[in-house]
Amino acid sequence: METHEISRRFTDHFVHAGHTRVPSASLILDDPTLLFVNAGMVQFKPYFLGDAPPPYPRATSIQKCVRTGDIDEVGKTTRHNTFFQMAGNFSFGDYFKAGAIEHAWNLVTGSQDAGGYGFDPDRIWVTVYETDDEAIRLWQQIAGLPQERIQRRDGKDNYWDMGVPGPGGPCSEIYYDRGPEHGRDGGPVVDEDRYLEIWNLVFMQDIRGPQSPKYGYPPIGELPNKNIDTGMGIERVAYLLQGVANVYETDLVRPVIARAEELSGRRYGADHEDDVRFRVIADHARSGVMIIGDGVTPSNEARGYVLRRLLRRIVRSARLLGVHEPVLGAFAEVVRDEMAPSYPELATGFERISAVMRAEEEAFLQTLTSGSRIFDLAVERTKKAGGTQLPGDQAFALHDTYGFPIDLTLEMAGEAGLSVDGDGFRTLMNEQRNRAKADAAARKVGHTDASVFRAVLDMHGVTDFLGYTTLSAEATVVGLLVDDQSVAAASEGSVVQVVLDRTPFYAEAGGQQADTGVLRGGDFTVRIDDVQSPVAGLRVHRGVVTAGTVTLDASVVAEVDKGRRAAISRAHTATHLVHAGVRNALGTSAAQAGSLNAPGRLRFDFTSPTGAVAPAALSDIEDEVNTVLQENREVEAYETSMDEARKLGAMMLFGEKYGDRVRVVDMGEYSRELCGGTHVARTGELGLVKVLSEASIGSGVRRVDALVGLDAFQYMSKEHLLVSQLADQLKSRPEDLPDRISGLVERLRNAERDLEKHREEAVLASAGALAAGAEDIDGVLLVAAAAPDGVPGNDLRALASDVRGRLGTRPGVVALFSSAGDKLSFVVATTEAARRDGLAAGKLVPSFAAAIGGRGGGKAELAQGGGTNPAGVPQAVTALRAALRDGGAAAGARASG
Ligand code: SER
Numbered sequence: 001m002e003t004h005e006i007s008r009r010f011t012d013h014f015v016h017a018g019h020t021r022v023p024s025a026s027l028i029l030d031d032p033t034l035l036f037v038n039a040g041m042v043q044f045k046p047y048f049l050g051d052a053p054p055p056y057p058r059a060t061s062i063q064k065c066v067r068t069g070d071i072d073e074v075g076k077t078t079r080h081n082t083f084f085q086m087a088g089n090f091s092f093g094d095y096f097k098a099g100a101i102e103h104a105w106n107l108v109t110g111s112q113d114a115g116g117y118g119f120d121p122d123r124i125w126v127t128v129y130e131t132d133d134e135a136i137r138l139w140q141q142i143a144g145l146p147q148e149r150i151q152r153r154d155g156k157d158n159y160w161d162m163g164v165p166g167p168g169g170p171c172s173e174i175y176y177d178r179g180p181e182h183g184r185d186g187g188p189v190v191d192e193d194r195y196l197e198i199w200n201l202v203f204m205q206d207i208r209g210p211q212s213p214k215y216g217y218p219p220i221g222e223l224p225n226k227n228i229d230t231g232m233g234i235e236r237v238a239y240l241l242q243g244v245a246n247v248y249e250t251d252l253v254r255p256v257i258a259r260a261e262e263l264s265g266r267r268y269g270a271d272h273e274d275d276v277r278f279r280v281i282a283d284h285a286r287s288g289v290m291i292i293g294d295g296v297t298p299s300n301e302a303r304g305y306v307l308r309r310l311l312r313r314i315v316r317s318a319r320l321l322g323v324h325e326p327v328l329g330a331f332a333e334v335v336r337d338e339m340a341p342s343y344p345e346l347a348t349g350f351e352r353i354s355a356v357m358r359a360e361e362e363a364f365l366q367t368l369t370s371g372s373r374i375f376d377l378a379v380e381r382t383k384k385a386g387g388t389q390l391p392g393d394q395a396f397a398l399h400d401t402y403g404f405p406i407d408l409t410l411e412m413a414g415e416a417g418l419s420v421d422g423d424g425f426r427t428l429m430n431e432q433r434n435r436a437k438a439d440a441a442a443r444k445v446g447h448t449d450a451s452v453f454r455a456v457l458d459m460h461g462v463t464d465f466l467g468y469t470t471l472s473a474e475a476t477v478v479g480l481l482v483d484d485q486s487v488a489a490a491s492e493g494s495v496v497q498v499v500l501d502r503t504p505f506y507a508e509a510g511g512q513q514a515d516t517g518v519l520r521g522g523d524f525t526v527r528i529d530d531v532q533s534p535v536a537g538l539r540v541h542r543g544v545v546t547a548g549t550v551t552l553d554a555s556v557v558a559e560v561d562k563g564r565r566a567a568i569s570r571a572h573t574a575t576h577l578v579h580a581g582v583r584n585a586l587g588t589s590a591a592q593a594g595s596l597n598a599p600g601r602l603r604f605d606f607t608s609p610t611g612a613v614a615p616a617a618l619s620d621i622e623d624e625v626n627t628v629l630q631e632n633r634e635v636e637a638y639e640t641s642m643d644e645a646r647k648l649g650a651m652m653l654f655g656e657k658y659g660d661r662v663r664v665v666d667m668g669e670y671s672r673e674l675c676g677g678t679h680v681a682r683t684g685e686l687g688l689v690k691v692l693s694e695a696s697i698g699s700g701v702r703r704v705d706a707l708v709g710l711d712a713f714q715y716m717s718k719e720h721l722l723v724s725q726l727a728d729q730l731k732s733r734p735e736d737l738p739d740r741i742s743g744l745v746e747r748l749r750n751a752e753r754d755l756e757k758h759r760e761e762a763v764l765a766s767a768g769a770l771a772a773g774a775e776d777i778d779g780v781l782l783v784a785a786a787a788p789d790g791v792p793g794n795d796l797r798a799l800a801s802d803v804r805g806r807l808g809t810r811p812g813v814v815a816l817f818s819s820a821g822d823k824l825s826f827v828v829a830t831t832e833a834a835r836r837d838g839l840a841a842g843k844l845v846p847s848f849a850a851a852i853g854g855r856g857g858g859k860a861e862l863a864q865g866g867g868t869n870p871a872g873v874p875q876a877v878t879a880l881r882a883a884l885r886d887g888g889a890a891a892g893a894r895a896s897g
Helices: 003-016 040-049 097-109 133-143 234-241 254-264 272-293 302-320 328-339 350-384 392-402 406-415 422-443 450-460 562-586 615-630 642-647 710-729 734-772 793-806 832-836 841-852 870-896
Strands: 058-066 083-092 124-129 150-153 159-161 166-177 195-208 221-233 472-482 489-491 495-500 517-520 525-532 540-547 549-551 555-560 591-598 601-607 636-641 661-666 672-674 689-696 701-708 775-777 780-786 812-820 823-830 854-858 862-867
Touching (some): 003 083, 040 083, 040 166, 058 272, 083 097, 083 272, 124 133, 195 234, 272 328, 272 350, 302 350, 450 472, 472 489, 562 591, 562 615, 636 642, 710 734, 734 793, 812 841, 841 870
Parallel strands (some): 124 150
Antiparallel strands (some): 083 221, 124 166, 195 221, 525 540, 591 601, 601 701, 661 672, 689 701
16 A cells, blocks of 8 residues: 555545544654654644643644654664654544544544555554553453453653653554564563554543653643543555565655665666665755755754754765766655655656755765865874774864764774774764853843743743734732743842733744843833744743832833834835845745844854855846835734645745634735734835845855845945945046946056066165175175165065175175164175185074164074164174174185185
């Protein structure tokens, strides 16, 4: 049975049983506890917790999931996927254990002709939580399972939660017995390879605290309702129903292996190590495409780093299969073809996805080339020194300076027969991380443990946001923190975090900066500098108590800084317009990759299918945007269903929203986006949008910076003034300025060239004059003089050498002095004959140094130094003469002796 068919049957089965079909959420949901969505229940978390009323009592979804904890196991086992699809059915206070067991049993064992999966009921085993007698009874009654195929397990296996405070519950897992040829008898408690888990039914009823019931800690409370959360691994069911050897050989994954076989000329199944590489490629290509599809781009942090690692492991594995050409595009195409029937966004967004992949692969191939060279050197050095371990600092330098991922270093070191000093590497990494953390802490307060906020949320629910319609509102303080700890009161001067039951303050999100403003109480004031949402649904105001004492439960009037908010809203509306302009100009594959909406300015990042945007195209975009301003279009914001928004063609920003109700911001046909931000009422309010620049920020992503409104006007007015001044000074019309300036620059360059030539000639000429003026001191020619004007210190050496050359084969000494202000430099040079006579330039320096307050030294043929008394040059020359007379006499004596 094909994978798509398995998904289809799952959905049909549950829709038939009264479940609302909910599309998969993005892999990146706004949940600070998760890197990627890793279970079907994530998007329903607020309904389990009672934070939001469930819009339906029953739901079913096929959720895309990424789990990268076992990345090193991929390809080596039969069942580790970094990307997989979790099919689930959910009940929010509707049916419970009996319903969940019945639904699952019917689908798993129902005949294939009747729409089921047709698993042999006699090969099904289940596990239940150790004390869950009720579940045992239900499995016997509903499924007729014999006692011996129901096994009890403790919390480690049969209690499920998200690994963090939140919803949880005992669970019951369904296993399929693959047969005695795959392992030992005795059920899942004995062998989880032979008995393969396919479905987990969670009886979601508890709230877990910091410690989980999984490890014997009691839950900290009960959920408002008894719920059901189940997860069936689509790939595992496919692997069983398709009768293949592992999850990588199922119908949607195997074609990538086939492509890799074509590219490499090697055959899957011929060599164990190659097979692991083939499987790594197949798995990672799928997760890579799915992750980029949801808007992540490769980087060195968090999700971006996981993505980078996946993509680089593909390239690396392909190399090890002997393919040195770029491969990601080819694999991505296969993944698109296989996955698009379930995820059409992969087809529509493919240009963007492949652009991101291409850029990352290019960057990595460069890294590989330069890094491999450094790596080879490090290996050579280690081996030469008789070592067997690559030092940690080398591994760190490869990572830090050359972008070489540590896993790559480990792998390549292994291939070279070396280990890596992992401890040393980790120590250096930690030091670096701590530096970065300290840096971040210094920039922004607020690393509060999310559990404190979670508690506020549990007690008071989400913060009502009033800021779309009002900028001032009465509210109550429901959470108060000082130094990340809950407090009952905070006095003047305290840095506080305040949670209100309702607020007009916008919390930083979707690129829009937070509001600032003030909270006024009866006898206290809190200045608000920042608003964040560390836990979905909660808005936390950060600031300083500037008067009085703020207390928990106090009433306040919360007032947003209106001017700043208006400027931010203008920027946000402008960002939507720039987004639309960019897509009109470059095509729909130019997708938003990030943005910043600050007072008066915006930044818009997007993946560009064609690299840099030509200046002419940029200027067209700017014109188009300003035309829309002039049309003074109405900016409308409204809530609607996700389906309706899709039908309207609204642009979806990755990971921005989930659930069925979404907010659309609409400027007629020109721009329509899902957005939770604040905007102006009509485009005319923006006044003006001025694009300042467009540049690459790496990995195929481009950035546009622009100014909005008065900021744009002031910028242009300043530029205008500047141009007028220049035109004035250059006595030129503004439009002639570029030509005029190129002309001037050209003339200046010529003049400088002439000047240089003259200077060289002058120096040359002075060398002749200087040499001609040499005095004979006891058979030694001495040229000692202040350098002619215009010989800079640097040229002094050249001049001295030139003069020395002119003294020919006779013993000679040249000493030149050059002053600039109260500084003096000097050079002493000797001819070869002089040196033969025992005259060394360096040794002559002390004879005159005192006269010029100087120091210096050097070799026999050339010495140089500096001094602080330019007025002493004549005395220095006299002193040198005297020294030569002594030395000269000696030399003469030697010469005649
Ligand atoms: N949440 C459970 C799991 O991830 C069942 O969906 O296994």
